Amino acid sequence: MTRLRAHLDGLRTRGDKALGLFLTSGFPTPDATLPILRAVADHADFVELGMPFSDPVAEGLPIQMASERALRQGATMETTLATAAAFRAATDTPLVLMGYANPVLRYGVAAFCAAAAGAGVAGLILPDLPPEESGALEAEAAARGIAVTHLVAPNTPDDRVGLVAARSTGFVYAVSVTGLTGSGLADAGDTAAYLRRARRLAGDLPLLVGFGIASESDAARLAADADGVIVGSALIRLVERLWDAPALTDDDRLAQTAAFAAALKRGATSASR
Numbered sequence: 001m002t003r004l005r006a007h008l009d010g011l012r013t014r015g016d017k018a019l020g021l022f023l024t025s026g027f028p029t030p031d032a033t034l035p036i037l038r039a040v041a042d043h044a045d046f047v048e049l050g051m052p053f054s055d056p057v058a059e060g061l062p063i064q065m066a067s068e069r070a071l072r073q074g075a076t077m078e079t080t081l082a083t084a085a086a087f088r089a090a091t092d093t094p095l096v097l098m099g100y101a102n103p104v105l106r107y108g109v110a111a112f113c114a115a116a117a118g119a120g121v122a123g124l125i126l127p128d129l130p131p132e133e134s135g136a137l138e139a140e141a142a143a144r145g146i147a148v149t150h151l152v153a154p155n156t157p158d159d160r161v162g163l164v165a166a167r168s169t170g171f172v173y174a175v176s177v178t179g180l181t182g183s184g185l186a187d188a189g190d191t192a193a194y195l196r197r198a199r200r201l202a203g204d205l206p207l208l209v210g211f212g213i214a215s216e217s218d219a220a221r222l223a224a225d226a227d228g229v230i231v232g233s234a235l236i237r238l239v240e241r242l243w244d245a246p247a248l249t250d251d252d253r254l255a256q257t258a259a260f261a262a263a264l265k266r267g268a269t270s271a272s273r
Contacts, residue, residue, distance in 0.1 A: 002147035004046065004094050004122040004170040008206040008227065011045060017268040018208060018228025019043065019219070021235055021261060022098065024050035024066040025083050026075030028243040032250075034086055036239060039254040041093040043261035048125070048230065049087075051080050051099030062233040066240070077107055081119045088120030096123035096149070096170070110140050117144035123170040125149045131167040138167065149173050154194045161201040171206040174198050174226060176213070188221065195225035219267030229268050235260065 001009075011018050021044040025033055037047055052070040056063060084095050097116060104112050104126065116124065124146055129137065131150050141148050147170030152161050154177065165172050176191055199207045209222045210230030219229045238260055242253040 002122070002142075002145055002169050004096065004147040005206070007046070007094055007122075008171055008208075012206060012227055015272050016045075017223040017226075017272045018045040018206070019261075019265045019268045020046050020048055020096070020208060020210070020228065020230040021264075022048040022050060022063075022210075022230065022232030023235060023239070024052055024063060024070050024075075025080040026052055026070030026073055027066040027236070028069065028239055030070075030073055030075065030079065032239075032243060033083055035250070035254060036257055037083075037087050038090060039258045040235075040261040041087075041091045043258065043265045044093060045228065046094040046096055046122070047087070048096045048098045048232070049080060049084055050232075051077060051097055051103060053100045053103055055102075056100060060233060062236040062240070066236050077103055077112075081115050081121075084116070084121055085119035094122035095120065096125060096147075097121050098125040098127075101126050101129040104137070109136050113137070113140040113144050113146060117146060121146060123147040123149060125151075125173060127151055131163055134167065138169070142169065147171075151175055152198055153177075154190070156198075158197070158201055161198055165202040165205050168205060171208050171227070172198065172202045173230070174207055174209040176209050176211045176222060191222065192225045195222070199226060213264075216263040216267035219264045220270045223268040223271035229264070231264055 008018055021040050023036055052067040052075045056067050087095055124141055138148050149170040150164040150168045151173040152164050153175040206227040208228045208230055209226040213219055213229050213231050214234035223229050242256055
């Protein structure tokens with residue numbers, strides 16, 4: 001069992017719901033990413049560090065723009081791995097890398113997994129790499145204790161949800177909508193039915209839901225039918241607004257970001273009562 005899976009299983013055993021928070025590496029500035037991750041670490045059960053890429057096909061506008069901004073300011077795979085290592089040196093909160101297959105393949109799958117393990121990375125999510133084509137990555141990741149997570153969506157048939165669960169070693173990532181990150185949430189009844197189906201088909205593997213969750217109430221509603229929630233675009237939008245406000249100090253910005261993370265965790269936790 002991977003370290004990430006064991007961590008999520010521990011939360012579930014205690015009756016708690018997981019909160020994952022996503023931030024693009026190098027955003028909003030190269031020097032700001034690490035302090036933001038540290039500010040939310042007390043409230044998140046794991047963090048997802050985005051590997052900036054020029055063609056993030058699953059992302060809506062906020063994360064697309066965050067990737068573009070990070071790349072424009074010099075973000076690379078090396079700076080992303082360095083940020084991961086610095087974060088893990090300061091906290092026990094698990095860190096998951098999320099991004100796209102092209103940069104990983106260019107780096108070299110074996111070399112990438114070795115570097116990620118050396119940086120303390122606990123998991124990996126590549127939305128554009130289907131399970132049928134992920135054997136090499138899964139093998140290299142497994143050899144180094146890194147969990148691999150695959151995704152399902154509302155229109156994913158039952159047999160494919162089972163395949164995703166069989167190939168995932170961290171959790172099953174349930175996309176809440178058939179669309180991009182940052183989309184609005186779908187009908188509550190339809191989403192609940194989909195999550196209950198996916199959770200049943202995932203078996204013992206934790207099921208976490210993401211895409212479109214932007215508030216404490218959103219987190220509470222979706223966590224009711226999953227083992228936790230993941231928030232990305234809403235955090236990106238908040239960070240962009242705060243760091244582009246010249247009247248604020250960095251302490252103000254970090255405090256407001258931490259407060260947002262705390263509210264999301266309250267929402268997720270309320271669903272477990």
